[in-house]
Amino acid sequence: MTSKPPARSARRSMWTTAAFMLLPAVIALALLRLWPSISAIVTSLEPPENRPFWYTFSRLFADATFLNSLKVTLLFSVIVNPLQIALALWLAVTLSKRVPAVGLWRTLILLPVAVPQTVSAIVWAVAFRPEGPLNAVANALGLPSVPFLISPRTALLSIIVVCSWVGVGYWMTFLVAGIKDIPKSLYEAAGIDGAGPWRSFRYVTLPGLRRPLMFVLVADTVSNFLVFAPVQILTQGGPQGSTDLIMNQVFERAYVTGDMATASAGTVVLIAIVLAVVTLQFRLLPGKD
Numbered sequence: 534m535t536s537k538p539p540a541r542s543a544r545r546s547m548w549t550t551a552a553f554m555l556l557p558a559v560i561a562l563a564l565l566r567l568w569p570s571i572s573a574i575v576t577s578l579e580p581p582e583n584r585p586f587w588y589t590f591s592r593l594f595a596d597a598t599f600l601n602s603l604k605v606t607l608l609f610s611v612i613v614n615p616l617q618i619a620l621a622l623w624l625a626v627t628l629s630k631r632v633p634a635v636g637l638w639r640t641l642i643l644l645p646v647a648v649p650q651t652v653s654a655i656v657w658a659v660a661f662r663p664e665g666p667l668n669a670v671a672n673a674l675g676l677p678s679v680p681f682l683i684s685p686r687t688a689l690l691s692i693i694v695v696c697s698w699v700g701v702g703y704w705m706t707f708l709v710a711g712i713k714d715i716p717k718s719l720y721e722a723a724g725i726d727g728a729g730p731w732r733s734f735r736y737v738t739l740p741g742l743r744r745p746l747m748f749v750l751v752a753d754t755v756s757n758f759l760v761f762a763p764v765q766i767l768t769q770g771g772p773q774g775s776t777d778l779i780m781n782q783v784f785e786r787a788y789v790t791g792d793m794a795t796a797s798a799g800t801v802v803l804i805a806i807v808l809a810v811v812t813l814q815f816r817l818l819p820g821k822d
Contacts, residue, residue: 576797589798602782620701625708642702654766657695685775695763704749711745
């Protein structure tokens with residue numbers, strides 16, 4: 534009898550080990566991501582008797598509250614995504630240079646990532662109070678108090694601040710790693726050609742960060758579409774629906790009013806929007822050059 538080639542046996546053993554190690558993650562993904570998504574689609578397509586299958590969606594889009602949450606979510610994403618990426622990029626470029634105590638600064642900026650969003654939201658709730666520390670500092674400087682969470686004009690911006698407080702440092706780490714992968718010889722060549730800091734950033738750093746930037750863009754977009762805890766803790770969607778993101782709207786319909794059908798339909802709409810935006814962003818990914 535001939536024995537199996539050692540290379541084939543080692544390869545099979547490697548794949549078996551890899552599959553065994555990935556199995557818990559695959560099971561968790563199926564139970565926590567795929568199954569709820571499939572369940573939401575099925576529930577949204579189960580209308581009352583003698584109604585067409587699109588009845589739940591038509592009822593959802595006829596609801597002014599849901600349309601408002603859709604508008605608020607899109608506005609939130611349009612503002613928060615470029616803001617977080619721009620700040621993360623600026624910090625990454627700055628902290629990739631020879632800055633005193635650069636390790637300490639990176640740690641302090643990344644520190645909010647280690648704090649759960651609920652805890653961060655509670656801390657910011659104290660800071661945003663009308664008599665809180667932020668308004669105390671403003672009043673000490675002779676400035677009027679700001680109605681952070683009680684005015685429709687400032688509530689959404691306050692939510693953006695809380696989300697950016699956590700997100701900017703997280704995305705910065707990916708961009709710092711991307712900058713470290715850019716060969717220093719390119720910067721040296723740019724310096725020999727007389728390029729200053731701005732031209733080096735434009736013609737060396739940005740092209741070298743194409744892939745990390747696109748990854749951060751896609752991941753940041755998905756993350757911000759799914760924001761829930763800060764809204765629920767700070768504003769519950771108010772005032773006057775100015776912070777009523779879709780995730781908060783889905784929660785309210787499912788667990789406050791008990792309308793699982795429209796809650797599931799809202800989840801499906803959110804998934805469709807995220808997939809459409811991410812697909813568009815992936816089309817902008819650079820080729821394998």
